[in-house]
Amino acid sequence: MSLLEVDNLHVQFPTRSGVFDAVRGVSFSLGQERLGIVGESGSGKSLTGRAVLRLIRPPGKVTADRITLEGKDLLTLSERQMRKVRGQQISMVMQDPKFSLNPVMRVGEQIVEAYTQHTRASRREAKAKAIDMLEAVSIRDSERVYRAYPHEMSGGMGQRIMIAMMLIPNPKILIADEPTSALDVSVQTQVLSIMDRLVQERGMGLVFISHDLNLVSAFCDRVLIMYGGRVVETCRADQLYNATHPYTRGLLNSLPRLDSPVERLQVLQREDAWMDSDQTSAGTGSA
């Protein structure tokens, strides 16, 4: 059974020059797998992630035929009930740890807070759990990090702390919005393998939002490619290099590659038809 079902999701923002459709009819389902969402900036990939958690503020408007978490309708929940879903059942890791950790609170307290918000654990229990969690994300000096402030941490360390914080309430789904794009390549792989291990151990569903095609094809099981607020193609991640949609092909060809040098890179030629044509599928989706 799938964990999350999204059917015909729309996100709209009213502007002075009419309504802007940021996400236009996105549908997908997520099981215990790693689902990648790729696209350029402005393709609506991050908004899709946020809309699932109902984090879009007015005047932005979210409509969908269906958003269900294990059969439970998320669209009809009250704001109070929704707060129980966020963190506890679906949590989200944002792009830059510098902006998503509280700068005036010690790291440990922030993790403890995330835990005690959702459980009735005592402080002592919560602290033990937080230290365990810090060790689970491969932080060696967990006692010291527990007492440190976020500014004393490097980017990779900060992102691991974010992951620890998001996984401590044991959610069923993790939405990771460009979790590694603020990090160096060498740290990137470390953080990804930690996330990969934890998601696998806990049998969670992962939505991995990224603009990096190489990364997504190596890291995910299935990929949605978004353009102009729509999913233009869905394919198995290992089949991404055989993708058929001209947009996906264009993106892949515009990447410089170390192993195959070219004199000039191919430039993406955009077509208006991509905005409304129906999606194609390459490979057989395993959903």
Next chain:
Amino acid sequence: MNEAIAGYANGAGAPATDFAIEIDGLSVWFGQGRDRVDAVKNASFDLPAGSSFGLVGESGSGKSTILRALTGLVKTWDGGLRVNGHDLGRKRSKDFYKQLQMVFQDPYASLHPRHSVDQVLSETLSLHKFNNINDRVEKLLTDVGLGPQFRFRYPHQLSGGQRQRVAIARALAPEPSILLLDEPTSALDVSVQAEILNLLTDLRQEKNLTYLMVSHNLAVVGHLCEHIAVMQNGVIVEVLPVEEMRQLKSSHPYTQNLLQSSLGFVRQ
């Protein structure tokens, strides 16, 4: 390969050197006493005129600091810096900035939000005492593939890629022979990155420019540069030609590590 570049013929009237940039034992530090941080330690490399050289390494390794010391944005440095055969002191003359210009990482931050494209370019041109500024602005915009219709736009009316083109046009305005590129595409989408990289390739051919580029993306550096220096903790650990990098032939473990991680995520 190395000799081929070193034997680059120089145009008549140029100073008696084949090197555009010579860096000899450069050290850069910040702070003093107990707070002193050595950002670059004893770095040395040369760029033949017309070549393209890349600096890679993780953040904090000192690669951007080398560019900032060259442009004179950092004063606390020691060692030998030569540009087109002239020794550089602490102060840089206007003449220096006619030879060397820099393009910064974030096109959203490097353009004045309340100056139109026309103002940005004409100001640079008039500072360098050029005449017929009007024609030159149009020429610059055409050179970077924008066209004169962008002339009176403000930065907020441009996309990231268009802004980076304006930043490149501004750098080209004093007609320099050397461009320093500090992560010129890392704030851009891959499709736009391809456009900017192609533009840089074309400009280099047309104007016979020398590039010194900093990036953390090995594929981007490999695409644009012939030689690559790998930096770690302020030290250049290895300089290698791009062919060797493509074949993953590197002697230093840190370079190997960097190459492995840039090839992508591998599941254990």
